[in-house]
Amino acid sequence: MKTAAAHVLHVDDDPGDILLLEQACRRAAVAFQLHSVSDGETAIAYLGGTGAYASRERYPLPYLILLDLKMPRKSGFDVLTWMRNQPQLRCLPVIIFTASNQEEDIKRAYEAGANSYLVKPVDIHSLIELVKLIEAYWLGINQTPDGSS
Amino acid sequence: MSLSWSPSVLVRSFSRGRNRILPLPSTNERILLLTQREEDASAIHSALAEEPGNICSCPEMRKLCAEIRAGACVALLDAESLAGARLKLLAETLLEQPSWSDLPLIIIADAGDPSGEAWERIGRLVPTGNVSLLERPLDHRSVTGAVRVALRSRRRQYALRDQLLKHERQPAAPRVSKAKPQRARENTPESTNETDFLNAVINSLPGTFYVFDARGQLLRWNEKLEIISGYTAAEVARMHPLDFIAHEYRAHIAERIREVFERGDSSAEADLLCKDGRRIPHFFNGKRFTLGSQTCLIGMGIDIAQQKQTERQLKELHAIAERRVAELDAVIESMPDAVYIGTASGITKCNTNALKMLGAKSVADLNRRIDELGGKFDVRWPDGRRLRPEELQFSRALQGELAIDDVVARKLDTGEDVYIRAASAPIMLHGRIVGAVSINSDLNQRKRAEEALASAKDQLSRHAAELEKRVQERTAKLQQSVQSLEGVLYHVAHDLRAPLRAMQGFTTILLEDYAPKLDKQGEDYAQRVSSAASRMDKLIQDLLAYGRLGHMALSMGTLDLNEEINAARNRLGPEIRARNANVQVERGLPKVWADSVLLGEILVNLMRNAITFVAPGVTPQVRIQAESARPEFIRVWVEDNGIGINPEHHERVFRVFERLRADPVYIGTGIGLAIVRKGTERMGGRAGVESVPGAGSRFWVELPAASKANE
Numbered sequence: 043m044k045t046a047a048a049h050v051l052h053v054d055d056d057p058g059d060i061l062l063l064e065q066a067c068r069r070a071a072v073a074f075q076l077h078s079v080s081d082g083e084t085a086i087a088y089l090g091g092t093g094a095y096a097s098r099e100r101y102p103l104p105y106l107i108l109l110d111l112k113m114p115r116k117s118g119f120d121v122l123t124w125m126r127n128q129p130q131l132r133c134l135p136v137i138i139f140t141a142s143n144q145e146e147d148i149k150r151a152y153e154a155g156a157n158s159y160l161v162k163p164v165d166i167h168s169l170i171e172l173v174k175l176i177e178a179y180w181l182g183i184n185q186t187p188d189g190s191s
Numbered sequence: 192m193s194l195s196w197s198p199s200v201l202v203r204s205f206s207r208g209r210n211r212i213l214p215l216p217s218t219n220e221r222i223l224l225l226t227q228r229e230e231d232a233s234a235i236h237s238a239l240a241e242e243p244g245n246i247c248s249c250p251e252m253r254k255l256c257a258e259i260r261a262g263a264c265v266a267l268l269d270a271e272s273l274a275g276a277r278l279k280l281l282a283e284t285l286l287e288q289p290s291w292s293d294l295p296l297i298i299i300a301d302a303g304d305p306s307g308e309a310w311e312r313i314g315r316l317v318p319t320g321n322v323s324l325l326e327r328p329l330d331h332r333s334v335t336g337a338v339r340v341a342l343r344s345r346r347r348q349y350a351l352r353d354q355l356l357k358h359e360r361q362p363a364a365p366r367v368s369k370a371k372p373q374r375a376r377e378n379t380p381e382s383t384n385e386t387d388f389l390n391a392v393i394n395s396l397p398g399t400f401y402v403f404d405a406r407g408q409l410l411r412w413n414e415k416l417e418i419i420s421g422y423t424a425a426e427v428a429r430m431h432p433l434d435f436i437a438h439e440y441r442a443h444i445a446e447r448i449r450e451v452f453e454r455g456d457s458s459a460e461a462d463l464l465c466k467d468g469r470r471i472p473h474f475f476n477g478k479r480f481t482l483g484s485q486t487c488l489i490g491m492g493i494d495i496a497q498q499k500q501t502e503r504q505l506k507e508l509h510a511i512a513e514r515r516v517a518e519l520d521a522v523i524e525s526m527p528d529a530v531y532i533g534t535a536s537g538i539t540k541c542n543t544n545a546l547k548m549l550g551a552k553s554v555a556d557l558n559r560r561i562d563e564l565g566g567k568f569d570v571r572w573p574d575g576r577r578l579r580p581e582e583l584q585f586s587r588a589l590q591g592e593l594a595i596d597d598v599v600a601r602k603l604d605t606g607e608d609v610y611i612r613a614a615s616a617p618i619m620l621h622g623r624i625v626g627a628v629s630i631n632s633d634l635n636q637r638k639r640a641e642e643a644l645a646s647a648k649d650q651l652s653r654h655a656a657e658l659e660k661r662v663q664e665r666t667a668k669l670q671q672s673v674q675s676l677e678g679v680l681y682h683v684a685h686d687l688r689a690p691l692r693a694m695q696g697f698t699t700i701l702l703e704d705y706a707p708k709l710d711k712q713g714e715d716y717a718q719r720v721s722s723a724a725s726r727m728d729k730l731i732q733d734l735l736a737y738g739r740l741g742h743m744a745l746s747m748g749t750l751d752l753n754e755e756i757n758a759a760r761n762r763l764g765p766e767i768r769a770r771n772a773n774v775q776v777e778r779g780l781p782k783v784w785a786d787s788v789l790l791g792e793i794l795v796n797l798m799r800n801a802i803t804f805v806a807p808g809v810t811p812q813v814r815i816q817a818e819s820a821r822p823e824f825i826r827v828w829v830e831d832n833g834i835g836i837n838p839e840h841h842e843r844v845f846r847v848f849e850r851l852r853a854d855p856v857y858i859g860t861g862i863g864l865a866i867v868r869k870g871t872e873r874m875g876g877r878a879g880v881e882s883v884p885g886a887g888s889r890f891w892v893e894l895p896a897a898s899k900a901n902e
Contacts, residue, residue, distance in 0.1 A: 058697075162692060165695060
């Protein structure tokens with residue numbers, strides 16, 4: 043079990059989805075702290091600790107990333123590819139969290155180094171269940187190499 | 192001596208010669224008789240009692256022969272005496288007779304058919320020429336008749352003999368008599384003198400011999416003239432030379448005779464006119480010479496009847512040969528192909544087609560050694576290799592081969608190439624090759640047709656390639672647009688779902704977290720927003736599924752229908768339970784050839800359709816069965832007790848978004864049956880429905896039977 047201070051970064055351009063996930067996390071009463079950014083470029087800035095995100099105290103490196111694919115400017119694939127080229131981010135678990143269930147996207151995501159692929163449920167109750175599962179598995183059961191967080 | 196003869200003059204001189212008649216001296220007329228029968232002897236004696244001459248009876252053949260040598264006029268003898276050596280003796284005796292002599296023999300034989308033996312004996316005497324037969328019983332009249340005829344014949348022979356003797360006695364006489372008898376034993380003391388020798392020479396000449404003076408008086412001639420013309424010596428002596436010439440030749444011959452007397456010699460051809468009117472073609476010549484004080488013409492006539500006939504026959508043969516050659520030429524000329532005939536030293540005959548084919552002016556262009564012709568016409572194999580002289584078809588035919596090949600030659604006039612099928616064969620005559628014939632057909636037209644065909648093929652294949660390329664391009668473009676369409680669809684679906692999630696999510700939050708602040712009405716509205724969002728989400732998912740059907744990769748295999756239907760029924764479990772539906776599946780359904788995912792979609796949609804569209808309050812009853820439809824296809828029937836479909840809508844139900852019922856009771860996206868049809872078609876099958884409104888529907892899909900493909 044990770045510490046209660048574990049952070050999860052949610053990258054999504056849809057403010058509705060960001061709000062819904064926040065609601066779901068609140069209702070599921072998860073222990074991790076959710077940070078949200080609204081596009082790939084911002085995500086890279088956050089992860090790289092550059093610009094507005096230079097403060098690791100305010101913007102700590104996450105333990106897990108929920109990454110949407112279809113986003114303006116830099117897509118989820120761009121973010122993922124960039125991450126896998128950063129030595130300190132190479133092993134950071136990334137869950138693709140998207141509306142697409144296209145075979146092509148799934149394959150491409152795994153090839154780019156995704157650790158999991160989840161389709162956003164429409165129903166909020168399903169979403170709450172999903173958030174609980176994510177916390178239980180990725181922040182509970184799953185082991186990651188030290189130093190990645 | 193210069194005489195001008197005209198036919199009238201000749202006739203006068205001929206008449207003058209006629210007055211010279213020779214006397215015929217009488218002679219011994221002994222009748223010899225040899226018979227072994229007394230009655231023969233007595234019958235003959237009595238019959239000839241009044242005849243002149245005397246009968247000399249001979250007791251045997253030897254005696255008869257001795258009497259013949261001594262001189263006799265006629266011999267009567269019975270056939271019985273002609274046996275064996277006696278016959279031989281008689282034949283020999285007769286052969287010894289002088290040339291003028293042809294002793295009449297009267298053979299006495301039994302009446303009716305003489306025995307074969309008797310005939311054979313008589314036959315051996317026939318060469319002597321003068322044999323007659325006297326049949327028993329011998330009566331007076333037949334005996335005297337036969338003897339008289341024989342005597343008359345003998346007398347004529349005597350007359351001839353006398354004439355011969357007379358001439359021998361007068362060797363310088365102006366006429367020649369018959370020469371001395373020619374047989375060796377006939378030698379007489381006179382035969383040694385010069386005249387005799389001359390006579391012998393004259394008589395041995397192969398043709399007629401004549402000497403006559405300028406008046407046309409025949410001075411000497413030979414036996415041959417008498418024998419051929421049929422005139423006796425006495426008659427000849429009175430005749431003019433032109434009397435022996437057929438009328439139409441007389442003027443011509445008279446002219447030739449004049450030439451001889453004027454210039455010394457001449458010759459001519461003319462028909463000799465015989466006493467009996469026959470005409471025998473002759474070649475006559477004449478030479479002037481002086482006999483004593485007289486200028487005469489001496490000459491000879493040669494029988495050229497044979498030669499004339501030969502000539503005529505030759506002419507006929509020549510005419511036939513010419514006709515044959517003309518016919519052959521006509522045949523060759525009329526042949527549709529080019530025909531060449533010749534030998535190794537050249538072509539000697541050909542037809543116009545042959546000249547045209549090679550562009551030659553005349554056969555002279557071709558009349559050269561065959562190996563030279565090969566070079567002159569640049570004869571090549573179709574691959575362009577020049578034919579060696581011994582490879583030429585004509586040369587090979589001359590070696591006895593039947594040679595047929597396709598070659599190319601260059602035309603003499605235009606220099607164009609001509610494609611030829613050359614067929615040459617040897618010409619055999621009496622087992623020897625005497626030449627060769629070549630029949631060449633022009634392949635140019637065929638060649639041109641082949642080339643046209645090849646170019647047409649070429650063009651066609653170019654067109655085909657172009658078409659293929661265009662099809663590929665179009666297909667690529669089409670695929671691109673399909674892909675972009677799918678992309679659009681995908682984006683639309685994706686982007687549509689985000690607001691949906693928001694709608695549903697926040698409505699739910701509203702209902703749950705803010706329920707106390709909402710009245711009943713507010714709660715109902717929020718509820719409606721939520722369910723509308725749910726329906727829309729379902730719609731989008733179906734649309735995406737339908738879109739995927741068109742291009743998803745299929746993985747066909749043998750599937751057990753019962754298993755697949757069970758799986759589908761399980762997937763629909765919550766819906767079936769919710770509707771309390773009863774789904775019966777026939778056991779032992781056949782195996783089909785299908786894609787598992789696609790078949791699952793089809794079955795789910797068919798079953799969902801069957802349990803959904805039922806009248807309110809009716810328990811859905813579904814029956815699934817299968818049968819062999821058309822060969823190698825399995826038809827799966829899904830039968831329901833639903834509301835049924837009007838026939839005019841049977842096709843519409845399979846289209847996307849064709850919901851026939853606006854009634855919200857019948858929820859659904861209107862895409863299920865479209866998936867059924869499209870999915871079935873992608874697997875090579877088809878789908879349809881039989882239905883009567885109010886009496887349920889029977890939907891069916893046809894899928895390939897598993898046995899159809901390789902399992």
